Amino acid sequence: MKVRFAKPGLPKAGVLVVGVLEGRTLTAAARQADAKSGGALVRAMKHSRFEGKKDQTLTVMAPAGLGVGRLIALGLGKAAELDGARYETYGGRAVAEIQASGEKDGAIAVDTMPGAPLKPGPAAARAALGVRLRAWRFDKYRTTEKKEDKPAVKEVAILTAQPGPARKAFQPLGAVAEGVLLTRELASEPANVIYPESLATRARQLTRLGVKVQVLGEKAMARLGMNALLGVGQGSARESQLVVMRWLGAKAKNAKPVTVVGKGVTFDSGGISIKPSANMEDMKWDMGGAGVVIGLMRALAGRKAKVNVVGVIGLVENMPSGTAQRPGDVVRSASGKTIEVINTDAEGRLVLADALWYAQSRFKPAAVIDLATLTGAIMIALGAEHAGLFANDDSLADRLTGAGKRVGELLWRMPMGEAYDKLIKSDIADMKNVGDGRAGSITAAQFLGRFIGPGVPWAHLDIAGVTWSKADTALVPKGATAFGVRLLEDFLATHYEGK
Ligand code: BES
Ligand code: MN
Ligand code: ZN
Numbered sequence: 001m002k003v004r005f006a007k008p009g010l011p012k013a014g015v016l017v018v019g020v021l022e023g024r025t026l027t028a029a030a031r032q033a034d035a036k037s038g039g040a041l042v043r044a045m046k047h048s049r050f051e052g053k054k055d056q057t058l059t060v061m062a063p064a065g066l067g068v069g070r071l072i073a074l075g076l077g078k079a080a081e082l083d084g085a086r087y088e089t090y091g092g093r094a095v096a097e098i099q100a101s102g103e104k105d106g107a108i109a110v111d112t113m114p115g116a117p118l119k120p121g122p123a124a125a126r127a128a129l130g131v132r133l134r135a136w137r138f139d140k141y142r143t144t145e146k147k148e149d150k151p152a153v154k155e156v157a158i159l160t161a162q163p164g165p166a167r168k169a170f171q172p173l174g175a176v177a178e179g180v181l182l183t184r185e186l187a188s189e190p191a192n193v194i195y196p197e198s199l200a201t202r203a204r205q206l207t208r209l210g211v212k213v214q215v216l217g218e219k220a221m222a223r224l225g226m227n228a229l230l231g232v233g234q235g236s237a238r239e240s241q242l243v244v245m246r247w248l249g250a251k252a253k254n255a256k257p258v259t260v261v262g263k264g265v266t267f268d269s270g271g272i273s274i275k276p277s278a279n280m281e282d283m284k285w286d287m288g289g290a291g292v293v294i295g296l297m298r299a300l301a302g303r304k305a306k307v308n309v310v311g312v313i314g315l316v317e318n319m320p321s322g323t324a325q326r327p328g329d330v331v332r333s334a335s336g337k338t339i340e341v342i343n344t345d346a347e348g349r350l351v352l353a354d355a356l357w358y359a360q361s362r363f364k365p366a367a368v369i370d371l372a373t374l375t376g377a378i379m380i381a382l383g384a385e386h387a388g389l390f391a392n393d394d395s396l397a398d399r400l401t402g403a404g405k406r407v408g409e410l411l412w413r414m415p416m417g418e419a420y421d422k423l424i425k426s427d428i429a430d431m432k433n434v435g436d437g438r439a440g441s442i443t444a445a446q447f448l449g450r451f452i453g454p455g456v457p458w459a460h461l462d463i464a465g466v467t468w469s470k471a472d473t474a475l476v477p478k479g480a481t482a483f484g485v486r487l488l489e490d491f492l493a494t495h496y497e498g499k
Contacts, residue, residue, distance in 0.1 A: 001135050001153050001154065001155065001156060002154065002155040002156070003128050003131055003132065003155075003156050003157075003158065004155070004156075004157055004158070005124060005128070005157070005158050005160055005163035005166045005167050005170075006107075006157045006158070006159055006160075006163055007159070007160075007161075007163060008028070008029060008032075008109060008111075008159045008160065008161060009159065010032065010033070010036060010066060010067065010068075011067075011068070011107040011157060011159070012067045012068070013068055013069075013103075013105045013106055013107040013157065014068065014069045014070070014098070014101060014103020014104055014105050014106055015068060015069060015070050015071075015072060015097065015098045015101050015103050015105075015106035015107070016033060016066065016068040016070075016071050016072070016106070016107050016109070017072045017073075017074055017094040017097060017098065017106065017107070017108045017109065018030040018033050018041075018071065018072070018073055018074070018109045018111075019073075019074055019075075019076040019090060019109065019110070019111055020045075020050070020052035020058075020073045020074070020075060020076065021052050021075075021076050021077065021078070021079050021113070022051060022052045022053050022054075022075065022076075022077050022078050022079075023051065023052060024045055024050075024051060024052050025052060025079070026041070026042075027076070027109065027111035027113070028109075028111045029109030029111050029159065030073060030109075030111075033063075033066060033071055033109075036065050036066055037060070037063040037064055037065045037066050037071065038064060038065060040060050040063040040064065040071070041058075041060060041063075041071060041073060044058055044060045044073075045058060045073070050073060050075070051075070052073075052075045052076065052077070053075045053077060054075050054076065054077035054081075054086070054089075055074075055075055055077075055089065055093055055474070056074075056075035057072055057073065057074055057075070057093070057097060058072070058073040059071070059072050059073075059097075060072075060073075068107075069101070069103050070101060070103075072094070072097050074090060074093055074094055074097070076090060079113045079115075079116060082112065082113060082116045082117065082118065082123075083117055083118060084118060084122065084123070084126040085126075085406075085407075085408060087110065087118065087123045087124075087126040087127045087130065088126045088127065088129055088130035088133070088474075088475060089130060089474035089475060090108075090110070090127055090130065091108060091110075091126070091127030091128060091129065091130025091131040091134070091158075092130035092131065092133060092134035092474040092475045093130075093134075093474050094106075094108040094127070094130075094131070095108070095130070095131040095134050095135045095153075095156060096134055096135075096472070096474075098153055098156060099135065099151035099153050100151075102148065102152055103152065103153070104152050104153060104154050104155075105153065105154055105155045105156065105157075106153060106155075106156050106157070107156070107157040107158075107159055108127060108131070108156060108157070108158050108159065109159040110123055110124040110127045110158055110159065110160050111161075112161075119162070119165070120160050120161040120162040120165070120166070121160065121162035121164070121165025121166040121168070121169050122165070122166075122169045123160070124158050124160035124162065124163075124166035124169075124170075125166050125167075125169035125170040125173055126169075126173070127158055128158050128166070128170050128173070128174075129170070129173040129174075129176070129177055130474070130475055131156055131158070132174070132177040132181070133177060133180060133181075133475045133476065134474065134475050134476070134477060135151075135153070135156075136181050136184060136477060137151065137477065138184070138185065138188040138479060138480070171303065172303035174302075175298075175299050175300075175301075175302030175303035176299045176302075176303070176485070176486060176489050178298055178299065178302050179295040179296060179297075179298040179299025179300075179302065179482075179485050179489070180295055180299070180482040180485045180486060181295075181482075182294065182295045182298050183291045183292055183294065183295030183296075183480070183482035183485050184295075184479070184480040184481070184482045185480075186199065186202060186287070186291040186294060186295075187284075187285040187287065187288050187291045187467065187468070187480035187482070188285075188479060188480045189284070190284050191266050191267035191283075191284040191317070194266055194284070194287065195238045195266045195267070195317055196233070196238050196239060196240050196241040196264070196266055196315035196316060196317060197238065197239055197241060199241070199243075199264060199266060199287060199290065199294075199313075199315050200215045200241040200243050200315060202294065203215075203243045203245060203294050203297075203313070204243075206245060206294070206297055206298055206301060209298065209301035209302060210247070210301050210304075211245050211246065211247050211297050211298075211301045212245070212246040212247075212248075213243065213244070213245050213246075214243070214244045214246075215241055215242070215243050215244075216241065216242040216243075216244075217239055217240075217241060218230060218233070218239050218240055220242075221240065221242055221354075224334050224354075224358070225332065225333070225334045225336075226242070226333070226334045226354040226357075226358070227331045227332050227333060227334070227354075228331050228332075228333040228334070228339055228350040228351070228353045228354045229242070229314050229316060229350065229351045229353070229354040229355065231325045231329065231331045231341065231350060232265070232271070232316045232318050232325065232344075232347040232350050232351055233316035233317060233318075234323055234324060234325055235271055235272075235318070235319045235320055235321040235323050235324025235325060236316070236317035236318070236319040236321070237319075237321075238266070238317045240314075240315060240316045240317075241315040241316075242312070242313070242314055242315070242354075242355065242358065243264075243290075243311075243312070243313045243315065244310065244311070244312055244358075244362075245293070245294070245297045245310070245311035245312075245313075246309075246310050246311075247297055247300045247301050247305070247307070247308070247309050247310075247311075248308045249300065249301075249304060249305050249306050249307055249308065249309075250306055250307050250308040250496075251306060251498065253308075255308050255366075256308070256363075256364060256365060256366040257308040257309055257310045257363055257365050257366065258307070258308070258309050258310075258365060258366055258367050258368075258369065258492060258496060259309075259310045259311075259312060259359040259360070259363050259365035259367070259368045259369070260293050260296060260309060260310070260311050260312070260368075260369050260370070260371070260488060261289075261293070261311075261312045261313070261314075261352065261355050261356055261359050261368060261369070261370040261371075262287075262289035262290035262291070262292060262293035262294075262311070262312070262313040262314075262355075262370065262371050262372070263286070263287070263288075263289040263290060263313075263314065263348045263351055263352055263355075263370070263371070263372035263373060263374065264287040264289065264290025264291075264313045264314055264315040264316070264351070265283075265286040265287055265315075265316055265317070265318055265347060265348060265351065265373075266284070266286070266287045266315060266316070266317050267283055267284055267286065267317050267318065267319070268283040268286040268318045268345070268347065268348075269283065269318055269319050269320060270318065270320075270344065270345035271318045271319065271320050271324050271325060271344030271345060271347060272320050272324050272325070272326055272327060272344045273327055273343045273344040273345040274320050274345075275345060282468065285373065285467055285468055285480065286318075286348070286373050287315070288371075288372075288373045288463055288467035288468075288480075289313075289370065289371035289372040289373060289461075289463060289484075290313035290314070290315060291480075291482070292371050292463070292482060292483070292484035292485050292488070293311040293312075293313050293371065294311070294313070295482055295485040296309075296311065296484070296485050296488050296489060297309070297311050299485060299489050300489065300492070305492065305493065305497060306497050306498045307492050307493075307496045307497045309492060310359065310363050310365065312355050312358060312359040313355070314351040314352065314354065314355035316347070316351055318344070318345075318347045320344075324344070325341055325344055326341075326344070327341065327342060327343060327344060328340070328341070328342070329341045330428065330429045331350070333350075333353045333354055333357065333451070334353075334354045334357045334358065335353070335354075335357040335451055337353075337430045337431065337450065337451070338429040338430045338431075339353070339426075339429055339430065339431055339432070339433055340426040340427075340428055340429040340431070340432040340433070341432075341433050342432045342433055342434045343433060343434045346433045346434045346444070348372050348373070348374045348444075349372075349374065349433060349444055349447045349448055350433060352370055352372060352448055352451070353447070353448070353450075353451045355370075356368065356370060356448065356451045356452065357451055360452070360453050360456055365456070366457070366496075367393075367396055367456075367457040367458070367459070368452065368456055368457070368458045368459075369396075369400070369458070369459045369460075369461065369488065370448065370458075370459075370460050370461070371461045371463055371484050372460070372461070372462060372463065372464075373462075373463055373464040373467050374441070374444050374460075374462045374463075374464055375440050375441040375444050375462055375464055376440070376464065377439075377440030377441040377444075378441040378462040378464050378465050379464055379465035381414075381441060382412055382465055383465060384465050384466055384469060384470070385410060386410045386411060386412035386465075386466070387404075387409070387410070387411050387412070387461050387462060387463045387465065387466045387483060387484070388411075388412060388414050388441050388445075388461070388462035388465075389401065389411040389412060389413045389414065389459060389460075389461060390413070390414050390416055390441075390442070390445035390448075390449075390459065390460040390461075390462070391413065391416075391457075391458065391459040391460070392416070392449065392452065392456075392457065392458050392459075393457035393458065393459070395457075396457045396458075396459050397413055397459060399491060399494070399495050400459055400461075400487070400491055401413065402494075403487050403488070403490040403491035403494060404487045406490050407486040407487055407489075407490050408475070408486075409466070409483050409484065409486060409487040411461065411487075414441060414442055414445070415442065416442060416445055416446060416449065420435075420439055420442045420443055420446050421446045421449075421450075423435035423436060423438075423439070423443050423446070424443050424446055424447055430450075431447065431450060433447065441462050444462070445460050445462070448460050461484060463483055463484055466481060466483040467480070467481060467483055468480060468481065469481050
């Protein structure tokens with residue numbers, strides 16, 4: 001789908017979407033459409049419950065005098081709340097309506113109001129971002145879908161008083177959208193397509209954008225003593241991989257990087273501690289954390305961000321077989337710490353233990369942030385509304401929480417501490433990889449915390465509950481969400497860029 005910016009007016013298009021504010025206050029485009037159609041919009045409003053409240057819609061079919069198949073009024077809510085986020089959801093909802101209409105093209109009028117916080121150009125750019133994020137669809141494997149079920153939209157025009165500034169404001173946002181969509185695609189692909197080597201290949205393609213990508217195979221990891229990660233992959237026919245992606249865009253080339261580490265279990269069967277069959281197919285997106293890191297690097301490189309960021313992802317497939325790791329095995333991690341593997345399904349933390357060690361010992365980062373679909377317990381605690389945030393640094397935790405609020409990817413901080421740490425003591429090794437079942441997300445975080453060096457600011461995002469969604473929202477169609485890409489992009493832009 002093509003998205004372009006154009007001057008306001010009455011386009012020849014299948015669908016025209018105009019904004020209406022709460023209290024039925026028409027925006028300029030809505031007023032114009034109403035006038036040209038002999039008052040059809042105002043008449044329709046009178047006969048409906050449409051008030052212009054946020055996300056309300058009202059469709060006027062085949063209005064006379066407009067040259068469009070349908071005119072859709074979309075509620076913008078209160079004028080005082082017309083910020084960038086509101087324009088994004090407006091764009092997202094609008095394109096969903098256009099896609100559902102069956103028409104080939106649509107126009108979305110983006111008007112600002114006098115005294116509103118956003119200028120027309122940036123407002124239109126944010127709406128376009130909403131369009132990009134919501135219009136995405138993973139349909140490459142659907143060869144027999146009925147034509148009437150397929151969105152037919154070829155082009156969407158964003159109508160704005162400032163097409164030039166809108167285009168310019170969209171440039172960095174477009175890069176962020178590309179990153180998000182890449183992450184969603186990687187998480188959506190099945191595990192016979194995305195496995196450690198093929199995911200590493202996808203990461204390597206970032207080289208084109210100026211990212212330095214390095215891939216370590218099992219031999220190289222064995223030399224480094226990364227037995228915790230390798231143990232998880234040892235039952236799989238696929239070779240485990242560690243991928244390092246470096247984007248060094250800061251003015252000071254040697255500025256300490258922020259290091260982002262991702263869990264990349266391309267399929268988690270549980271291993272010998274095998275999972276039940278029901279919903280096991282979901283475990284194709286157990287590489288969600290790694291997918292976010294790849295999408296984030298793509299976003300940063302795509303907009304040439306002035307920051308130094310290193311992404312490290314540990315890629316493994318967790319399978320049961322004659323060569324698989326057994327419950328009770330003891331592995332020596334690259335840090336030297338030993339782990340008793342009580343449950344082979346608590347594998348993400350084993351992968352991260354070595355990836356976190358690598359990230360710190362090689363890059364001496366200013367901060368380490370990891371993302372992982374780590375525990376089912378975080379879904380019990382927080383559902384799909386928040387990701388779990390664990391941190392050893394309050395300021396880092398607050399900055400991440402703030403970034404999450406700005407982009408609509410919410411975090412909820414969870415406790416950590418000595419009392420929880422005791423739960424992973426082992427009788428025969430330095431630690432075991434599970435606690436006793438209580439506080440499962442916290443004991444997982446305590447486990448990771450043991451691989452963070454003294455004085456290193458660290459945060460862990462448990463994204464198991466937010467990586468895949470069951471229903472459409474304004475900006476995220478159901479399925480892979482890419483939760484974390486926008487959050488970290490905003491976090492880095494706000495606190496590290498240009499510094
Ligand atoms: N990948 C899973 C966690 C998960 C579950 C993510 C459901 C998304 C949806 C993880 O590797 C896992 O299996 N965790 C276990 C840990 C347990 C064995 C201590 C869990 O949460 O049950
Ligand atoms: Mn598991
Ligand atoms: Zn897992």
